[in-house]
Amino acid sequence: EHAKVRGSRHNTGDGHRAAIDLGAQAFGQWTGCHATPIDIDAPAVGDLQVTDQMPRRSYTLGITVNVDGNRFVDEGEGFAEQTFVKMGQAILEQPKSIAHQIFDSRALPHIEARYGGSKRVQAETMRGLAAELGADPDALTRTVDSFNAEAHEDEYKPRNLDGLSTETLGPPKSNWAIRLDAPPFTAFTVTGGITYTYGGLRIDRDGRVLGSNERPISGLYAAGEIVGGIFYHNSLRAAGLMHGSVFGRAAGAHAGAAVRGQA
Numbered sequence: 426e427h428a429k430v431r432g433s434r435h436n437t438g439d440g441h442r443a444a445i446d447l448g449a450q451a452f453g454q455w456t457g458c459h460a461t462p463i464d465i466d467a468p469a470v471g472d473l474q475v476t477d478q479m480p481r482r483s484y485t486l487g488i489t490v491n492v493d494g495n496r497f498v499d500e501g502e503g504f505a506e507q508t509f510v511k512m513g514q515a516i517l518e519q520p521k522s523i524a525h526q527i528f529d530s531r532a533l534p535h536i537e538a539r540y541g542g543s544k545r546v547q548a549e550t551m552r553g554l555a556a557e558l559g560a561d562p563d564a565l566t567r568t569v570d571s572f573n574a575e576a577h578e579d580e581y582k583p584r585n586l587d588g589l590s591t592e593t594l595g596p597p598k599s600n601w602a603i604r605l606d607a608p609p610f611t612a613f614t615v616t617g618g619i620t621y622t623y624g625g626l627r628i629d630r631d632g633r634v635l636g637s638n639e640r641p642i643s644g645l646y647a648a649g650e651i652v653g654g655i656f657y658h659n660s661l662r663a664a665g666l667m668h669g670s671v672f673g674r675a676a677g678a679h680a681g682a683a684v685r686g687q688a
């Protein structure tokens with residue numbers, strides 16, 4: 426209910442509903458979505474002028490905490506290109522679907538340029554930062570202290586998986602676990618922006634929509650985001666357009682053949 430949508434405001438499920446009313450089978454992970462961390466002030470639905478400026482994917486540096494001041498995800502599991510979908514979903518599952526990305530002066534020069542336009546909070550101490558964020562100073566200080574106790578004294582090399590990891594912390598930080606102790610500290614508040622959802626209709630190899638009896642519904646085809654069962658829990662970059670093209674072509678070929686009486 427707190428989620429922002431990165432895509433069209435017109436995609437509200439009409440196609441799904443119409444097909445399901447015809448007996449189409451709902452399929453895939455209806456609780457899952459492709460998401461990304463985005464600026465808390467991003468528009469509620471996609472806006473072509475600004476949507477591309479809204480992702481906030483430098484979380485591999487520094488730490489990410491929820492509104493209670495606790496870490497909740499391995500920020501350094503891999504490069505952001507590999508993990509931002511999981512990170513976006515994890516943020517959506519946090520209280521109020523809000524998180525704070527916290528950097529120190531060592532990390533800040535490495536963050537993406539598109540953070541430039543977003544609101545930031547800065548303080549010389551972690552307690553001061555917590556106060557500015559409206560977070561519990563004790564909880565945030567505890568989180569940072571326990572992170573720093575296992576983090577390394579090193580420099581950021583954002584394009585290398587540096588293997589600098591925590592040892593016992595839960596959740597761990599598997600790379601770029603570098604001490605967060607060089608003031609000033611800067612926080613950006615983010616939420617998860619939904620790109621597309623994973624649940625949808627069941628189709629066969631020809632893009633025909635299957636009914637709950639597993640048989641194709643005559644004359645009904647689907648391809649693209651309306652299809653379910655393509656992704657579960659995570660998805661690959663650029664795979665959205667790819668599966669739409671693959672199944673769109675298959676559906677078109679079958680529909681054409683059916684019209685010619687050849688299917």
Ligand SMILES: Cc1cc2nc3c(=O)[nH]c(=O)nc-3n(C[C@H](O)[C@H](O)[C@H](O)COP(=O)(O)OP(=O)(O)OC[C@H]3O[C@@H](n4cnc5c(N)ncnc54)[C@H](O)[C@@H]3O)c2cc1C
Pocket residue numbers: 431432433435436437438439440471476620621648649650651662663664665666667669
């Ligand atoms: C911000 C963003 C970035 C993305 N980046 C990538 C990327 O880098 N690579 C990639 O592969 N994919 C990306 N995607 C995903 C990709 O855009 C989608 O997978 C793809 O557009 C899906 O195509 P589609 O035709 O299934 O649905 P859509 O492109 O969403 O088309 C559905 C159309 O139906 C219309 N519609 C909805 N309801 C009705 C109705 N009741 N009556 C009439 N019309 C209706 C909508 O207005 C819309 O025009 C991105 C998506 C977003 C939102």
